[in-house]
Amino acid sequence: MPIRLLPPEIANKIAAGEVVERPASVVKELVENALDAGATDIQIETRDGGRRLIRVADNGSGIPAREAELAFARHATSKIASVEDLAAIRTLGFRGEALASIAAVARVSLLTRAAEDEVGTFLRVEGGQVVQREGRASPRGTTVNVENLFYNVPARLKFLKADATESAHIANVVMRYAIAFPDVHFSLVRDGRLAFQSPGSGRLLDVLAKVFGADTVARLLPVDPAQDASLSPDAKVRVRGYVSEPSLTRSDRDGLMLFVNRRWVQDRSLAYAVIQAYHTMLPEGRFPVAVILLEMDPAEVDVNVHPAKSEVRFRNPSLVFSKTQRAVRRVLVAHAPVPEMHMPQPAQPQAHTERFRTLSQLGLEAQRTGDTEAVRAPVFQVPERPDPAARRLPPLRVLGQLAQMYIIAEGPDGLYLIDQHAAHERVMYDQLMAQQAAAQAAAQQLLQPLPVELTPLQMSTLEEALGDLAALGFEIEPFGEDTCLVRAVPAAIAGDDVATVLRDTLNELGQEPPPPVQGHRVTAVVACHGAVRAGKTLTVEEMRALVEQLERSEFPRTCPHGRPTVLHLSMGLLAREFGR
């Protein structure tokens, strides 16, 4: 084929692909336009997951009659005029591509009226061409109708997921903007039913209550510049938002939302900075709920990285990350005050230092008659004795449970804190390994085979791991393209949320590169996800049984991931610290 220039309608369709990937991208662009137009009320309506109809109506500035057609021209924008403007973008849109791109792949109509116009303008655009234009009565503002999305791009249409999935993406988009703009009233109507609505009260917490539910919101802690001098308003980077207290966790990262200058962004490093602020406060594989809104001089951040504008580049990333992490950490520590004590560190061979844990890393909660108060004392570290015989645990007497996470026990020489999840993980791992050594697996059958829906990645991981999982007692068979049937589970698995255990297990097994484990990987992963979680109240009997089992383990002091299971505060140390 000879080289030739593409006809404009094909070129447009290709360019559209970058902006309009799926119905949710259309919603995103239209909502951004409404926000840029200063709307205070934005109504979104969709049908059939946005495939049949997306309608976004706003009460913003509207488009003046003479400019209406221009809005559909590629690279036509009212938001920047020169290259210099690109360096400091204050609006959500600026590329002037969205309307043109959407009009290239759908049937679009626009009804708009600017304040200065008496009559509104109605435009119908098909295949990128204006096919109808007339004056029509209209309230101030703009309504864009997008019908039959991708009707002329069958390849895209084929890649769309079920209506429910596309609707979920749309809802996510709307919720993100509702969070970034609490003063704007958003409503999302899906197939004629109200799916989401934000009050537009200007209070972020009101929006979060709609997004996460009242229960979650009750357990969010404010990251508030007004409470924290280092976040002062004149600082280069301002951090605010809400983060969950450490006891509230999720198995996915969907509760983690980041915004930069009111724009939702995806940034792994920034997300990591937030998760790291919870260091050691969260059980393995659990994630916080955190809504972080950063504000900075627009010149400090480049949003023109990708047409979808959800990736950003910071001029000074490390400043942004450390600012964010410190702000979150400070809130968490203030919530759960940490006794920071200090003890001269005995000369120890290097190899043992990794086993040291400071109390502060554990996020111990000092509680006094109901209200929390920091215990002031210097920092100390608890060294593990190098003597291998001392690896075994002495007999312990259970005293109670702390924060539904740690077991408090008394031993011959002081106090022991036991991480219930890590301890059970160790015990389960030992049990499963013993069964494997005997080439036997104890399986508990299910009353009815449980269908579990899996992602394609989980499905392929399952196929690979099927043999290993069966050796542990799982009885699973593939059932159609995206589902498997579970008939039996390893008897050692705690609780009855079989689907979550399986999914979490497959997620971890599918990770590239595999995280380090000591011993047999699949067994360790199953032990980890089948073990009792942090956040579960244990009866004294359950705690006693767990501690006894741990006492019998050969390696009672670490879980198979190498995290410590036990922390020891010796009598000597206590005496010293209390100045006796």
Place this chain on the structure above:
Amino acid sequence: MKVSCLQDNLAKGLSIVQRAVPSRSSLPILGTILVATDGPRLKLAATNLEIGINCWIGAKVEDEGAVAIPARLLVDFVNSLPPDRIEMDLNVRTNTLHLKCARFEANMNGMDPSDFPVIPSPEENNRVSMDADVLRDVIRQVTIAAATDESRPVLTGVSVTVEGGQATFAAADGFRLSVRTAPLKETAAAPMTFIVPARALDELARIATDQEDPVEMCIPEGRNQILFHLSSVDLVSQLIEGRFPDYKQIIPRTFTTRTVMNTGELLQAVKTTNIYAREASNIVKLRIVPASDLAPAHVELNATAAQVGDNVGEVDATVEGQGLEIAFNSRYLIDVLSVISEAQVALETTTPSSPGVIRPVGSNDFLHVIMPMHITQ
């Protein structure tokens, strides 16, 4: 409001409604107990929006009124008072409740009672009733099988089917199923089926401990709630929406071995074996041995824990059918044997990997299905 009542009565009433106070809530009003006059009685109410409890106690009402008082404060204070008459006096303007009992006095800052969520009262239609002691028994037998995990909400509930003169209660957690039928005091006007949270039923059983009159159940039209009406307490619970799995198809219709044992003996034997079993994923193996020339019929129970050792126990039995070895989770066995009051139980089995059915001997209204464990080689 100006009321007086006895400390005993108030403390008892508070202990009942207190169970509905959420341990943490974003709505401060939910952390309170509503104290209100209601005719000649005093009404106490609390709710976590999932369940709500109203309780009435005898009182001398001089002046009507209502106030919402922080639950912890009220409960702790009243509990520590001597058993004497308590006088309460409300300052309506500030919502401050003044309490006086013997030589103790207190002021409690309350909240506006009109902010307190309304807990509905029973309606006339869709109403059935059951003997209180039967209902308590039913709840005990069924809620043991309900799931505690929230991943499949319907399974945290008890499915109730009311039809004709009886009600059937069922719960299942993925590994076991409990089904119990019980007679109603009168024939239901129309069949109904709904799912009640097991937690709400456990609460009801606790409240109904000294209830003598029948307990009325009422499902108000279109509200997705159930109301239990006792002599001096109403408990309202949200129903769980969704479809309960069709459990009838899970119940095996046939068996090849039927083993009858003494309930208490078997329970004791499982508990003994459990000391080992709990170290090894709770597996207890049952070897069912029919009568032979060598020995009378019996069941051998054993558990092996790699790091601990093993143990064997034995109970007498009558066995119809062939011998069999089958393993169960010891916790499940203990749970079900603990709620059977009949002297004997029958275990119906077919193969080591098909479900076992446990029924009290001499009664047809309860059955429990347990999935076996198996050892794959």
